[in-house]
Amino acid sequence: MATDELTSRLLDSAEGAPDSVIDVLHELLDDSAIESSAAPRSVAEAARLVGLSPHTLRYYEREGLVRPARDASGYREYAASDLRRLVFLTRMRLSGMTMRDLRRYIALVEQGPDTIPERRRIMLDQRDRITRQLRELTLALETTEYKLRVYGGHPDG
Incomplete structure (x- = not known):
């Protein structure tokens, strides 16, 4: 999920009940934003969904941070678990990790x-x-x- 959308949803949830921000974040990362049953995504689709460039996704792969499967033609297929990891990586990089x-x-x-x-x-x-x-x-x-x-x-x- 793109940074702006994630931030907006988290801030909107915090207005009424600040304690619920973590619950909303878990919901966004675990279920609603990235459904486990969703079909694998291409590099371009994954990049758009998490708000990164395809180049950054490939860099994370080269660094061993994410290991998407490949289809029969050799194209990357980002599963829900890969997308959730990319969201985590994005949050941690933003925070300076x-x-x-x-x-x-x-x-x-x-x-x-x-x-x-x-x-x-x-x-x-x-x-x-x-x-x-x-x-x-x-x-x-x-x-x-x-x-x-x-x-x-x-x-x-």
Whole structure:
């Protein structure tokens, strides 16, 4: 699902009940946006659905982050699980997760449930980075709002 659409749906859900954002995200990633029963998607269709370029999808494949099946003609076929992984990768890259950390995380996922403690540690570290980024962005926003007030009154005007 494209970033703008995902963001809009999450923000809309947060207006009435902020605690439901995670539930909405799970719904979007697990069921409604990417149905498990849906037919496999081509590179172009997958790219459009998740808001990435076909070049980026191929890059993620070369990096071992996603491994779509191939049809009889050798064309990539992105299954629902591949699309959900692409959405995850997109969210993590947007949040600043390094390719090195993503490769490590995906390698652990593919090793199975025994790696859950290490995967959890990676996600806890990422949460800490995101929280720090949010604080820094909040400070930058406050600074911007201050300058807008200095330059002519209320920032919304």
